[in-house]
Amino acid sequence: MNLLKYSNTEERTIDVNSDLYIDSFKKQIQETLRNFEAKSEIQNDTIKFKRMVRNTTHSGQNKFEAMKIVREGLIRIERIDAAKIRIFWEVKLDALLFLSISIGLLIGLLAGFASSMILIAMLIGLLFSTITYFIGCSIVKSKIDEIVNTSH
Secondary structure (H helix, E strand, C coil): CCCCEEEEEEEECCCCCCCHHHHHHHHHHHHHHHCCCCCCEEEEEEEECCCCCCCCCCCHHHHHHCCCCCCCCEEEEEEEEECCEEEEEEECCCHHHHHHHHHHHHHHHHHHCCCCHHHHEEEEEEHHHHHHHHHHHHHHHHHHHHHHHCCC
């Protein structure tokens, strides 16, 4: 398992012309990404998207923008044969890894101040970092699967 990427593949059997389905798929995915506040770009059969973190003057909004963990990735659609296509998607998890390590360090430091045992503080920090990472992975998985499944 790669800690910095989440990827998945799905094969679909289609009843219509594959070229029409692929064009429709791209348009629906782009619309969904636009609603998701991500910039998207089509290159052949690949849709690359990037979600920018905006810095605003409202400090509360800045905190929410920084917590967005689905930031960059790609969705590729390939024709296998006339009635079958393969959809591949990949999302970078570097923001999630940074966020989970930061949370683990913060909780570890707080645990270090609460108890005098450094080993317990390190274990608590590592535990919270791991829990945060896997919760974030499940959130990323559900978000990107939701985006891909809007194209049905």
